[in-house]
Amino acid sequence: MNTAQPINTPSSKTVAAMFKAGTSFLRTPALKADADAILFSAKSFAAAMLAYYISLRIGLPKPFWAIVTVYIVSQTSAGASLSRGVYRFAGTLLGATATVAIVPNFVNDPMVCSVVLAGWIGLCLFFSLLDRTPRAYAFVLAGYTASLIGFPSVLDPGAVFETASVRVQEISIGILCAVLIHRYVLPKRMTGQFTGKLWATLRDARRLAGDALNGTSGQNRRDRHQLAADLLAIQGLATHLPYDPAPTPRRQTLQLIHDRLARLLPLAAEIEDRIEAFGTGDGDAPDELIALVGDVGAWIANVVTEDREVGAAQLIARAQSVQKRFGSDAATPGDRLAANLAGHLAEMIGLLQDCDRLGRNIAATGRLRDAASLHGPKWARGYVYHRDPWMAARTTVGAVVGILIGCAFWIWSVWPEGGMAVSILGVCCTLFGNFDAPVPFVVKYIVGSIYGVAISLIYSFVILPQVTDFWVLVAVLAPAFLFAGSLQARLPTTFMALGITLTIPILSGLGTHYTGDFAASLNSVIALFAAVGFGAVSMSLFQTVPVDAAINRLLRLSRRDVGRRALGAAPNEARWASLMIDRTALLLPRLRVSGKAYSNVLDNTLHHLRIGHVAGQLRKTIPQIKGEAGVELSELLSVIAGRFSGRKSSTPADLLDLDRRIQTLIVTMASSTLRNRLRIVDLLIDLRFALSSPADGRATTHDR
Structure with a gap:
């Protein structure tokens, strides 16, 4: 006789565990x-088809x-799509206007017309390389339009x-459709991504x-490099x-938090050097200072916001x-x-506390509600981009030369x-002109x-x-565009x-009606690969900057600017x-590409920053002395x-002579009657440590 078997059903705990595992899998970064x-x-394809449909309906000749x-x-974000669309429209309009102004005026000499067009393209590339913000895209578009x-x-100048x-109409429709779809259909907001990166940077x-404070120099080096990369990413x-589309922080708030993080990077190295100096026999650290350092370390490690808020004011008062x-x-x-280290500790606590407050304001409202509570300056400079006109001009000349060679072959x-x-x-x-290689x-x-051609x-x-209907x-x-997207x-x-996505619409002839001209398609394919192949050769010859040359130039400019600051002819501290x-953030990817060992390069940039x-x-x-x-x-x-300012390397004797002069000045200023003598003594101590800062683990005697 058959006996009914019990059905084993999973318990509620098992179901909960399975559900938790499933949701955890869905949240994995890869998925x-x-x-x-x-x-x-999917959104890009929807926007493309909408733009194509509108272009067909109003009768534009090349809706692709x-x-x-x-x-x-x-x-990938709504904000980036809108900004790119705005700059593309501005660049397209500017480029089209320039073309209409250039071509008819040089109609009788195709080579001269080509030279002027190449010059315009080069000028636009030059400004795009100098800008280094999303605005640069407008210059890029003005050139290649x-x-x-x-x-x-x-x-055929008459047309x-x-x-x-x-072309402006077709591009404007594409911009409008892309912006609308990405902004209003399941938008991915930039604000959340920015806030997440900001909190990660504050943790760093x-x-x-x-x-x-712990004196872990190897970890400090990695932390400094990470913070520099974080600031560029932010x-x-x-x-x-x-x-x-979401509420965004005010520019002033972003500048304030940036300036504090930027100051923290060299300040941490200053504090590390002072603690190391006490530990290697540069005098015995007073017990009160040792206790202060320990309490500051505990305050930094504290994750409770309220405790940090209360403890910051007390620690700053103790340090002062x-x-x-x-x-x-x-x-x-x-x-x-000891006085110098205590002053730096007070500054560091104030910087970290300001960053916490500013970060909370950004996360909550995006507004700076109580500027008076900040410990540091209320005015901020914000992020400053390195711009190199000489390198931009070099790349520009290379592009113009390559284009003119192509024009000469075409006309001949x-x-x-x-x-x-x-x-x-x-x-x-x-x-591709903004890449070194x-x-x-x-x-x-x-x-x-x-x-795309296949x-x-x-x-x-x-x-x-076989297609006779738009929806078909x-x-x-859909398969090709969804995969490529x-x-x-x-x-x-x-x-x-x-x-893929730029080739299919053009070579497939997605126009107002089907053409199916195999000869024309073949000629277009030959022109495409001939142009891109020659472009690769031309850019390798005229536009490529060797990575070692780029690294060494950044270091030379940093050394030069240190000399300028010492003479008083350089930008303010912030x-x-x-x-x-x-410049440090620009060096990071170049150092990864370079096959050579540049173990001290990033430390040298911090060395230059501190001295300058x-x-x-x-x-x-x-003037006050x-x-x-x-x-x-x-x-x-x-x-x-x-x-x-020069290329000559400093010898150990040169550094020793500088150190003696600084020590003599410290003693002189400490015994003077100047009202701000303590401030000057502090600066001289900072200069002494900066000049002997260990770019390679000990005193730096060379800065290539």
């Missing part, structure tokens, strides 16, 4: 990235430009105005401060915030009391060092598709274009002849995806700190300026 990429691709524009403008419209019109007018800052996100007590007499070097050979080829060459030279990115684009040929001569067309285009959302495959941090900071402050105090001491300080700064 989240896949979901974000799929959503981005609207599709291309959608994929160029679309970004002129290339797309201008070169094909050189041999240039109509071509430019229609507190870790840097804690490691400085600035990159912040530039898109004004275009985000210790500074005043040991600095009032300053009879011994140990006393002076009377190649019918030459105008199209040169226009694509101009796009490559501007679009553009060729690897061009190769990715070529690989994508190969896939898919286009299948569409053009196998699939599209959308259905057959998901690749575009992933950074490693972005350029390859662009090769701007100086931000500029050097940006204190040298500039000391230069301002010279009368007599021989003022003359000696001026001579000392002149020596430092000479050391950093």
